[in-house]
Amino acid sequence: MKLRNLLVVGLLVVSAPSAFSHKGDASAGEAKSVVCAACHGQDGNSTIPVNPSLAGQNYTYLKRTLLDYRSGVRKNAIMNGQASGLSDEDIANLSKYYSLQSGTLVNLKVR
Numbered sequence: 199m200k201l202r203n204l205l206v207v208g209l210l211v212v213s214a215p216s217a218f219s220h221k222g223d224a225s226a227g228e229a230k231s232v233v234c235a236a237c238h239g240q241d242g243n244s245t246i247p248v249n250p251s252l253a254g255q256n257y258t259y260l261k262r263t264l265l266d267y268r269s270g271v272r273k274n275a276i277m278n279g280q281a282s283g284l285s286d287e288d289i290a291n292l293s294k295y296y297s298l299q300s301g302t303l304v305n306l307k308v309r
């Protein structure tokens with residue numbers, strides 16, 4: 199490979215947004231989700247109306263949302279605290295795990 203091509207590849211790797219470069223590992227996410235389950239229910243199916251269900255939610259939406267809670271772009275006292283301790287990898291893993299769970303979320307009807 200020519201040096202110039204190597205540099206281009208290197209730049210692409212370095213400039214990729216970090217949290218979005220993680221693909222997410224569902225089983226690592228499941229292990230990390232124990233604390234979340236207290237509010238969001240087992241497998242992300244919440245039984246408490248103020249806590250949203252996460253099971254079956256879109257993967258990219260979950261990642262975006264957790265990044266926004268962590269940075270403070272989305273404000274919620276509880277979730278800003280919860281997200282503050284999560285690494286980019288944790289966020290990808292949790293998002294993968296919840297997106298793969300089945301639940302009532304996808305069947306919600308707007309009344």
Ligand code: HEC
Pocket residue numbers: 230231233234235236237238248249250251252260263264273274276277280281292
């Ligand atoms: C003490 C209760 C509690 C815990 C623990 C908790 N959450 Fe939450 N979570 C909430 C509440 C309440 C909201 C709604 C906040 C809002 O309106 O922005 C929420 C919102 C969310 C949302 C946004 C859902 C949506 O539909 O937009 C995500 C994603 C989420 N939580 C993920 C997690 C993850 C992952 C964990 C574990 C690391 C976690 N939560 C731990 C209470 C909790």
